[in-house]
Amino acid sequence: DIQLTQSPSSLSASVGDRVTITCRASRNIKIYLNWYQQKPGEAPNLLIYDASSLQSGVPSRFSGSGSGTDFTLTISSLQPEDFATYYCQQSYTTLFTFGPGTKVHI
Amino acid sequence: EVQLVQSAAEVKKPGESLKISCKGSGYSFTSYWIGWVRQMPGKGLELMGIVYPGDSETRYSPSFQGQVTISADKSISTAYLQWNSLKASDTAIFYCARHGPPPNAFDIWGQGTMVTVSS
Numbered sequence: 664d665i666q667l668t669q670s671p672s673s674l675s676a677s678v679g680d681r682v683t684i685t686c687r688a689s690r691n692i693k694i695y696l697n698w699y700q701q702k703p704g705e706a707p708n709l710l711i712y713d714a715s716s717l718q719s720g721v722p723s724r725f726s727g728s729g730s731g732t733d734f735t736l737t738i739s740s741l742q743p744e745d746f747a748t749y750y751c752q753q754s755y756t757t758l759f760t761f762g763p764g765t766k767v768h769i
Numbered sequence: 770e771v772q773l774v775q776s777a778a779e780v781k782k783p784g785e786s787l788k789i790s791c792k793g794s795g796y797s798f799t800s801y802w803i804g805w806v807r808q809m810p811g812k813g814l815e816l817m818g819i820v821y822p823g824d825s826e827t828r829y830s831p832s833f834q835g836q837v838t839i840s841a842d843k844s845i846s847t848a849y850l851q852w853n854s855l856k857a858s859d860t861a862i863f864y865c866a867r868h869g870p871p872p873n874a875f876d877i878w879g880q881g882t883m884v885t886v887s888s
Contacts, residue, residue, distance in 0.1 A: 664830075664831065695873060697873075697874040697875070699814075699875070701814075706864055706866075706878035706879065706880060706881055707806075707814065707864070707866075707875070707878055708878070709872075709874050709875060709876050712872040712873060712874035712876075713872065713873060713874075716872065718872070718874075718876065748813075750813065750814055752814075752874070752875070754868070754873045754874055757802075757819060757828055758816065758828065758830055758831075759804060759816050759819070759868065759875070760816060760830075761806075761813060761814040761815065761816060762813075763813050764813045764814070
């Protein structure tokens with residue numbers, strides 16, 4: 664199995680802040696890393712796929728980078744609606760594992 | 770509109786069986802994997818397994834192998850998750866989600882089915 668770790672597990676931020684979340688894979692997964700946002704009481708929502716491709720309809724303040732084992736999700740200017748939990752997920756193998764999540768709160 | 774619609778919330782007793790469903794519409798149901806994801810109260814996302822409705826190929830995450838059965842009926846564009854004997858620890862929200870490519874990710878999610886197991 665491919666294991667994913669995320670850091671930090673939670674972070675406190677303010678509107679307008681630049682926020683960076685990191686995801687590390689236990690082995691090389693090339694670019695097959697995706698990012699999701701989940702708000703309380705809602706299903707997850709795809710933000711970024713293949714490490715850096717922005718899903719249709721997702722604001723451009725979200726961006727992703729990385730390859731191999733180290734990946735980053737960046738929110739360039741945090742908005743009130745961005746307070747949520749963010750998960751990474753690998754699609755390199757069909758055991759599509761998720762990371763443990765990063766909660767972004769005020 | 771591309772969507773996945775899941776069955777309603779369930780309240781069951783330990784030892785009972787259960788089968789929940791996920792109906793796809795607005796796309797070729799047989800051309801995408803469907804995954805089932807568990808979210809226990811206050812916890813993260815865990816992939817349970819996936820099914821390819823085109824040929825019913827199924828793969829399970831090790832933690833869920835033997836604990837649940839995942840299947841699909843392509844004639845009615847519906848995927849299923851079932852338990853033979855529920856435990857209190859099965860209490861969770863269960864999501865189905867479509868996985869491409871394209872894209873190579875879970876891009877469409879069902880609304881979730883809450884399963885409560887309590888005596």
